[in-house]
Amino acid sequence: MDVGMTKRHLLFIILVTAITVFLYHQHYLSNNTESPKLSGMAPNTPSQTVVVVGAGLAGLSASYTALRAGAAVRLLERAEKPGGNSIKASSGINGAPTRFQKGTDTTFYSDTVRSAGSRLANADSSPANFKRGERESLISKLTGSSASAVDFLVDQIGVDLSVVAQLGGHSFPRTHRGGGKLPPGAAIVTGLLDKLKQDPNFELRTGCEVKKLLTAGGDQQKVTGVEYIQEGASHTLDGAVIFTTGGFAGDTWGMLKHYRPDLAGLPSTNDARPGTHNMLKDLGAQLVDMDSVQIHPTGFIMPSDPNARVKFLAAEMLRGEGGILLHKGKRFVNEMDTREHVSNVIMSLPPTPISQSDKDDAEAVTQWDIQLLLDPGACDAAASHISFYLWKGLLTKKKVKDLDEATRQTIREYSEVVQGKRNDELGRTTFGFWKLTGTAEDEEQEVCVGQVTPITHFTMGGAAINDKAQILVAGTPGNELKPVEGLWAAGEITGGLHGDNRLGGSSLLECVVFGRTAGQEAAAYVSKTKE
DSSP: OOHHHHHHHHHHHHHHHHHHHHHHHHHHHHHOTTSOOOTTSOOOOGGGEEEEEOOSHHHHHHHHHHHHTTOEEEEEESSSSSOTTGGGOOSOEEOSSOTTOSSOOOOHHHHHHHHHHHHHHTGGGSSSSOOHHHHHHHHHHHHHTHHHHHHIIIIISOOOOOEEEOOTTOSSOOEEEOSSSSOHHHHHHHHHHHHHTTOTTEEEEESEEEEEEEEESTTOOEEEEEEEEETTEEEEEESEEEEOOOOSTTOIIIIIHHHOGGGTTSOBSSOSOOOOHHHHHHTTBOEEOTTOEEEEEEEEOOTTSTTOSBOOBOOTHHHHTTOEEEBTTBOOSOTTSOHHHHHHHHHTSOOOOOOHHHHTOTTOOOOOOEEEEEOHHHHHHTHHHHHHHHHHTSOEEEEGGGSOHHHHHHHHHHHHHHTTSSOOTTOOOOOTTOOOOSSGGGGGOEEEEEEEEEEEEEEOOEEEBOTTOEEEEEOSTTSOEEEEEEEEEOGGGEESSSTTOOOTTHHHHHHHHHHHHHHHHHHHHHHHHHO
């Protein structure tokens, strides 16, 4: 065969192969709209860049959505690993109505309004220029988009959210988690990270601490990028900015002490790191509800390190699946009431005495001696969580016969309540999967027990946003708030949505709903400004 024919033959094969690959990709994209962008596509130009600050769930949701809308994304995270507090979330994500719920759920909005309490009800008379109408629009956005948020995570990200539980403060089971061993926060975060890493237009930079928002114009009402520090060197990055840096519950001796000095002695579920709200405040952002801090009633006290300031959360679903709270062997509160109420009741009890050495420590923790107890039915329903807590030594198993008499009597009485033989004097009406009967047959059954205490968990206050996730600043004195061009925010850095207190399961939801909104809006903005 002559050389010319061989070359022509090879060129023909290459051409046919290229056409085949092109047609396959076209077919694949048209029949799988949820697939990531092809790795062979050229990354977008810097003029189309969206800069996301903070790699918790809000930042990851914003990044994914901005990428899908055609932008390039640079995600900056000050920690060495992404995930933030979101990756530790253990109860689940709210959604209603969803395919996984049994029955018709029409009360999510009203439950959220009730939980928001006086800060919503009295917003029009508040000196803060963020009124009831603005707050209600955020609640409508949160609850009205909740079902699509669950669908997004299940159908696009591939997260299992098929198990539904009822948490405290909810009138209907609507908090979704998976049936596997991975807690919902970790499952959602890792699922999104896996998707993001497949996109050539995405870049994650860790160990980056943003120090300043870059602005254009004398009035500083247009954000054009950020200045950040990485490995001691200063850098700038241009683009539309989405702020998803989280709250300040872990900033114990900084922002928390400033806004709520009475809570500075409590342990926390949050790692110790400074809040970032002042960067937004310097820009003129309206900060609202900054003294509204959520105390979660149940953080585990580690027997090997009881005075640790950072504690593991004893997930609210442990009570939702049937767990009870005891003080000196007796129940003292409706475990299914709101986090605020349960925490307040616990904190009205005498705290654990502080040793003399701890009294001399200005940063000694204040905690209470409360017991969390789950019977075999509740333990089985929360098996994925229980196995982890047992492994960490946060829970132990004991036979009923080995418990003190006060606790055994409480189990007998509570079991009769569950069976409908008597009313619960504390008002509990849902009992999860509790199955002990209060008879002699219970004596050989094993229960799970652990020591818990109230902990700072979440800050409801932050920068005011609208339902497009735009950060709002004051205009001329007396005028309504107006959005900042080129700047969005989502997650715990924002305020005005939850008011007095946040419902369990609405933190992950807030991150997804407003993170997706911010990503969509920012991508549309950079696309428009490029034109």
